[in-house]
Amino acid sequence: MEEGLIKRMIASIRCGSCGQHYEEAHIDIIEHSEELWFLKVICSSCHVGCLVAAIIREDAKPEVITDLTEAELERFKDLEGVREDDLLDMHKFLKDFDGDFPRLFNQG
Numbered sequence: 001m002e003e004g005l006i007k008r009m010i011a012s013i014r015c016g017s018c019g020q021h022y023e024e025a026h027i028d029i030i031e032h033s034e035e036l037w038f039l040k041v042i043c044s045s046c047h048v049g050c051l052v053a054a055i056i057r058e059d060a061k062p063e064v065i066t067d068l069t070e071a072e073l074e075r076f077k078d079l080e081g082v083r084e085d086d087l088l089d090m091h092k093f094l095k096d097f098d099g100d101f102p103r104l105f106n107q108g
Contacts, residue, residue: 003029010039010052020045 007024014021023044030038030051039052066073097104 006037006056010041015043015046015048017048018043018046
């Protein structure tokens with residue numbers, strides 16, 4: 001697997017100390033053997049360092065983590081995903097929304 005991809009994956013993780021995302025420039029690959037990777041990571045925000053051991057499988061299907069039931073997954077599986085226009089519409093709505101949920105849901 002490409003080292004740049006590994007660094008981008010690790011950069012998506014947040015620092016356990018301050019919660020900031022790691023930066024690729026502060027991630028060093030120490031060693032790897034097949035699926036097992038060892039990386040030295042230093043948070044650019046709080047400067048806490050850590051050792052990361054990661055098992056990364058290229059051909060493995062990612063596990064789906066969801067709070068949906070099996071019935072809900074089946075119901076929604078063929079629906080179209082969220083589109084750019086959907087996000088823009090929600091942004092416009094939230095920009096002027098005053099937080100009055102009871103009024104919003106009683107509109108009928």
